[in-house]
Structure formats: structure tokens, C-alpha cells
Amino acid sequence: MHDLVQPVLTIAGKDIRDAVNDRFVILITAFLLLASLVALAVAAIALKGDVATYAEAKAGLIALGKDASTIPDPAFYPLKLLRGFVEHVEIIGAIIGILIGYRAAASERGRQTLALIVTRPIAQWQFLAGKVLAGTAIISSGLVLAFVVAGASVILISGVMLGPEDIGRLAIVMSAAGLYALAFFLLGFVTALWAKKLPNALLLAFTVWLGFVLIAPQIGDTLDPDNQVAGGVFKQLQIAKPQQLEILQSFSTYETIRNGIEVASPTKHFERLSFAILGIKDTYAGQPLMPILAEKTSDLVWLLAIALALGLLLFARRLDPNRLSKE
Template sequence: MTTFTAGARQELLSSRRERMPQVLLAVFVGMVTASSVIGWLTNQVVTSVYDRTFAAGLTTQPNPFSAVSPLYYAKNTVIYIILIGALLAIVLGVQSTIRDRKAHTFDLVLSRPVRPASYLGAKLAGLLCWVAGILALSALISWTSISAIVGSVLSPGDTARLLGFYALAWLFLLPFIILGMLTGVYSRRETTALLVPIVIWSVVTFVVPQLGTAAHPVSLLNPVPAIASQGGVFQLANLVLGPLSLTEHFKQASAFVLGDTATTGSPLLSLVVMVAFAGCMLVVLLTTQRDRMRSPLDE
């Protein structure tokens, strides 16, 4: 077993034992399940009302759910990934490096001929495998529940789109995992290591999109991307800050993957921005210096 493989395996096992990620995991999976149940109840209630209205001759319009894509029921998962999934990724990243600093594992490992980039890369690989497992479970729940709602097994095309959406979610969570790892390495206190990335997440999720779109903060919890304001200072702010609106780009790309024809914009641009975010964060992580990793935490 290579050093990289051993490090990734150890990180995977250690992350599974942490209590806070377990709580966030339970909340995330629970919300995905609840979203499916809500979608099913909405379908049943609306269809029941429509059937009675149609039978009474009060309407000739088709059932509003008759032309809805099966993946419509997965739309709200976008918000759960942005809110709960991103926080889970941050906590995983912070605890990954803080754990090694508190136990002086960095000192022990880096006293051997092990490159910092290799060790941090192994830890990141373990965390990415853990997150991939969470998303795979969520995808299975979504696939099963949507099939139950529509009354038939999802087609291969819809299944591929659903898997593509969760692959996109994995890419979206990557920068937040790295952000947590970096603050865990660079912060002097454990509380600061957890607080700083959460503040950055809130700025990226709410402040930056609001400055460029003048959208109400509550509307940013909608899975549909916010529409940029035309003219004035908000349009200028959107041109400058638009590339930094990572969550809005995730919404944009997710809408395209899930087949939402009502959303406009370039999904390719959004994908490029997400890859660029992940690439830049990865470079910063892998260039972390040995002395920085071995710095002690303040008591």
C-alpha cells in the first residue's frame, strides 16, 4: 500500500468517526428524503383536486403535472446541497487538518520523507471519497422516490441526467472541502478555523449574488438562478462579481443538467467557473509549506 493510498484510507476512516459530520450527514439525507416526500404529496394533492375539478366540468385544461419532467422533483435538492452540503464539506475539511494539528500527526508524518502536497492530496482524496458516498446515497434516494412518484422506473436518459447532477454537486463541494482544510492549516485557533470558512460561504452564497442582482435574500434560496439587474450599479457589480457567484453558477449548471428549459444563460460558462474555482483552490492547498502545516494551535 502506497503512502498516498494509506493516507486517503486513514482520512476516510477518521472522517466517518467524527460526530458533527455525522449529524450534518443525517440532516442532509433527511432533507433529500423530505424533499421527495413533499414532491409526492404535492403531486397527489394537486392531481386529486384536478380530478375533482375536471369531473365537475369546471376546467378543460390538462393536469399541471402531466407535462412535468420527472426530474422536476429533484430541483429542491440544489438548495440542500448549497446550504447543508457546503457546510458539511467545510466541517469535514476543517476537522481533517485540525485533527492532525491537535494530535501532532503533521509533525510525525512530515518528519519522514513525505511531501506536504502528497499528504494533503491523500487527505483530500479520502474526503472526496466520503462525500462521493454521501452523494451516491442521495442519488439512490432521489432515483427511487422519483420513480415512485411518477409510477415508473426512470428512463436511462433521466437517470443519466440525475447522475450528472450529483457529479456536478461533487464538483461544487470540492472548493468548500479545500477551504475548510486551508483554514484548518492556517488558523491559530480551532474556533477561527471553523468560523472563517462559514463566513466566506455566506458571502459567496448571499452577499455576492445580491450585489450583482439586487435580489431579495430570500429569493436566493430558490433553486432558479437570480436574474441580473439591467442598468445602473447592479449591472456593473454583476459584471465584476458574477464570476465569484459560485452558488449561482451551480444553480445555472444544475438547471441545464436537470433539463429545466425555463432557465436562461450559459451552462458551459458556469461549468468553467466551477472548474476554475476548484483548480485554484487545489493549487493553493498543494503548495502549502511544511512549516505552516507543523505550526501549533494556540491554546
């Protein structure tokens, strides 16, 4: 067993050390943190103002003789502040995944060592597994740092503490973010391994990124009639849920096409899952975690299926040393 695992760990360790020495990976991770913190700070300051307003109003009522126990506590949902953070993870996290995956293959091809490696007495799966293990570790480290900073910032800026369940929700979303970024890592790695010319690989990977991260979700949101009015058309018109379903049945074909465009995107699945678990979408704010997880299992399964499909694609194809030299 040691002889099987040791080459994997050796390759992974080498890639991790190279990534630590590569300032570019550190810089784009820092950019994710900075962009997310700016969005988070704006929302957190607004929440802090709401908390202060409530405290002043409560103090005023108590001063007038109101019994403090009869004053209802407002429902503050600090995890709602992470909307901008999640949206940045959707875009920048996918870019980081692609670049780390591309670099994992390009670093070997650029030094013209990849063709040599696959002819050495090491199984192809060990080489690929080492690369994927390193990429997973690098991505996970960056996301753990980002989510810890985001959670701490919510507390420090807004003044609202996070409970154990809030931390658990953050951990679930962080895990989903890791799976999401891993899918794009595999995309960048596969294209860089197989393309005859490395620039073409990066172009192809970012074309896929553009289609599935930016275009497909935007088309789905734009074509959704309920998104055309703040809060939703149904909510503004106070239409009950049964009537909503009846109305939607009249547009079933249109809705099927629109939703199909949305669900083709792993970004949309990650967003739906994250917005529900964190209570960013009003429908799920204050709701118990387990029913939300049960409802959103399909989104998690989609993310897992996409990552597995790319992984199987990677390991199923035989590497050809004659095509791996730098061109």
C-alpha cells in the same frame, strides 16, 4: 510507482476510517438527506395529484366516447421536484465540505501529530494528496447516497418513472455537486492548515461560506428586476426576446454589477447549471441535454477553476512544522 502511491493510499485509508467512526460526519449527512426529503416530498405529492387529475380526466373523456389516441399526454417533468433538494445541497453540502476539510487538518493538529508527520520520510504532496483523496471519497459517498435516495423518492412519491436521460442528468448534477463540495472542502482544509489557531480557521471558512453561499446569490436575485414578479416581469408583460434584450441594454451597467455579484459565487454557478440540466428553470424544461450542456459549460468551468485554484494554493505552499502544533 508503488512506493509513491502507497503512502497516499495509507493516509487516505486512515482518514476514511476515522470519518466512518466519527458520528458527526454521518449525522450532518443524514441531516442533508432528511431536509432534502421533506422538501422533495411536498413537491412530489403535488405532482402525484396532477398525474391523478390527468388520469381521471382522460378516463372521463374516454367514457364519453373520445378516442384515447387523440388525447394529448401532458408534459410531466419529475426532475423539477428536485429544486428544494438542489438548494439544500448548495447550503448544507458546502457546510459538510468545510467541516470535513477542517477535520482533516484539525484531527492531526489536535493530536499534535501533524508536525511529526511532515518531518517523516514522506513527501508533502503525498500527505496532502492522501488527505484530499480521502475527503473526495467521503464527500462523493455522501452525495451518491443523497442523489440515489432523491431519485428513488421522486419515483416512489410522485409515481412518475425516470428514464435513462433523467438518470443521466442526475449523474451530471451529482458530479457538479461533488466538485462544488470539494471546493469548500479545500477551503476548510487550507484554512485549518495555515491558521495559527484552529477556531480562527473555522471562523474564516464560515465567513467565506456566508458571503459566497448566502449573501452574494441573494443580492443578485434581489436586484434582478425580472425576479420581482412571479414568472418574471418580461413573461407577465408578454415582451418578446428581442425587446427584452433592447430593454436590458438600457440598464447594462446596472446589470453588469448585479451579475458580477452573482457570478462571484460558486453557489450561483452550481445552481444555474443544476437548474438548467434538471429543467427546474422553465426555459430549459423539456429541452435536449446537449445544447443545455453547451450553454452551461462556463458554469462548470467556473466550478472547476475554483477547485483547481484552491488545490494549487494548497500544494504550492510549504508546510512549516513549527506552526502546526496545537495552540
